[in-house]
Amino acid sequence: MDKHTPITITLAQRDEAVTITRWVYDTLHNAVLLGQIPPGRALTIRELAGLLEVSPMPVREALRQLSAEGALEIQGNRRVMVPRMTAMKFNELVEARITLESHAAERALPYIDKDCLQRLTAIDAEIDEAEANSDPENVTRLNQAFHRTIYTAHPHQVTQPLIESLWLQLGPFMRLSAESLDEYYQIDRHQEALAAIEKHDPLALQMAIAADIRDGCAFAKIPSKLQQLLN
Amino acid sequence: MDKHTPITITLAQRDEAVTITRWVYDTLHNAVLLGQIPPGRALTIRELAGLLEVSPMPVREALRQLSAEGALEIQGNRRVMVPRMTAMKFNELVEARITLESHAAERALPYIDKDCLQRLTAIDAEIDEAEANSDPENVTRLNQAFHRTIYTAHPHQVTQPLIESLWLQLGPFMRLSAESLDEYYQIDRHQEALAAIEKHDPLALQMAIAADIRDGCAFAKIPSKLQQLLN
DNA sequence: GGATTTAAAATGTGATCACAATTTTGTGAT
DNA sequence: ATCACAAAATTGTGATCACATTTTAAATCC
Incomplete structure (x- = not known):
């Protein structure tokens, strides 16, 4: 389950007059809460950027924020994923x-x-x-x-x-x-x-x-x- | 105290083989913990980048992480500061x-x-x-x-x-x-x-x-x- | 003089690019 | 088939740039 597991994320409602970073954050926040991203699945900036049809930059920011909140985990050498459970x-x-x-x-x-x-x-x-x-x-x-x-x-x-x-x-x-x-x-x-x-x-x-x-x-x-x- | 209050930050030890973002994060983390940044003082990416002699990018990432951790607060319209206390x-x-x-x-x-x-x-x-x-x-x-x-x-x-x-x-x-x-x-x-x-x-x-x-x-x-x- | 408007400077956001490090793939030997 | 290893593709990091928005300043008016 390290890669290639297709993931489907329900996009958050795109409120106008809100930053793209915020929208990406909301979308991924929800995806994590709903268990739409399998734990351990490697997430790459570019893949998510493609999936959400935005540039890599807002994804980068959202990933860092979510990691700081414990929603995501930054693997040993810079690979991000939903933490596995014990x-x-x-x-x-x-x-x-x-x-x-x-x-x-x-x-x-x-x-x-x-x-x-x-x-x-x-x-x-x-x-x-x-x-x-x-x-x-x-x-x-x-x-x-x-x-x-x-x-x-x-x-x-x-x-x-x-x-x-x-x-x-x-x-x-x-x-x-x-x-x-x-x-x-x-x-x-x-x-x-x-x-x-x-x-x-x-x-x-x-x-x-x-x-x-x-x-x-x-x-x-x-x-x-x-x-x-x-x- | 909205601006122009000069701030002095003690730089973290620059461990080689660690990302610049991480070093900036450690430095700012310490600065907040030691009260080196007055609450309410507006922090700008470019100012900090100049102060730490790095490009704006790592500062951006560090600021977002620190904000997610509650160390900093993102004002109504995208201005970051150490939260005021009550x-x-x-x-x-x-x-x-x-x-x-x-x-x-x-x-x-x-x-x-x-x-x-x-x-x-x-x-x-x-x-x-x-x-x-x-x-x-x-x-x-x-x-x-x-x-x-x-x-x-x-x-x-x-x-x-x-x-x-x-x-x-x-x-x-x-x-x-x-x-x-x-x-x-x-x-x-x-x-x-x-x-x-x-x-x-x-x-x-x-x-x-x-x-x-x-x-x-x-x-x-x-x-x-x-x-x-x-x- | 003090408040209000206007112009200039600065700022955050987001995009694109270069590069070193990592991961993946392809190849050959056992 | 299984493994080792080299080549190729992908990735995160960091830098730079453009632009709309905001902040700061200067200028104007009462």
């Missing part, structure tokens, strides 16, 4: 998510007002709809929006970029989660979170967030899924 | 450090062997020496090395890049800490940490790390220092 690393990423996101949720709780709560409820409804339609990509996207809305309620938030980095590192492997979610009864952790917010109960909110993250990554406990993770 | 943000950064580094320390503890412990003791001795010599820059550097040595003992570490990002964001303001450290009696938190490691006591280690971070940032509680922070 069982240990996956576990560490999940534990880091729980710690960091519990912290972010607790800090943000005092700032979640009625309006914010209403937006959260709306997102949760959309998630239910996407789940009913078996639309895993939107479930993932909306789930992230749910969490992001909570954390960024804090006006002096500093952990969101770190959390996004963890999401990026887990992203390529979460499609395995989406495939097996419905196979298991899942308690609605978002409802628990919303209830905790209404009661202004920091501990209950942390517990709900932690449980939600654990549920979302539970697929890694299934041997067959774990194997796919590492392939 | 009291609230400073507090959030410190709390994030405590949460994340406590977590990292606890995770790493089982992997800290005799050899690692010995290295930690050696670093601690160096810190005492640097403190005796009133060498704040080395105190800062060695203190980071102490923490990094603990966290990276874990072979599947994933939080170190996130921690480094927080260090970078606090870096420009830690010189204010170094100036006022000796004014207050300080309990040696590193000794507490070493003791906790020897006893394999996770909670005690977390407490020592948290206290160490708090002590190091306590200067922000002094009104006059806080004012300097925000200038």
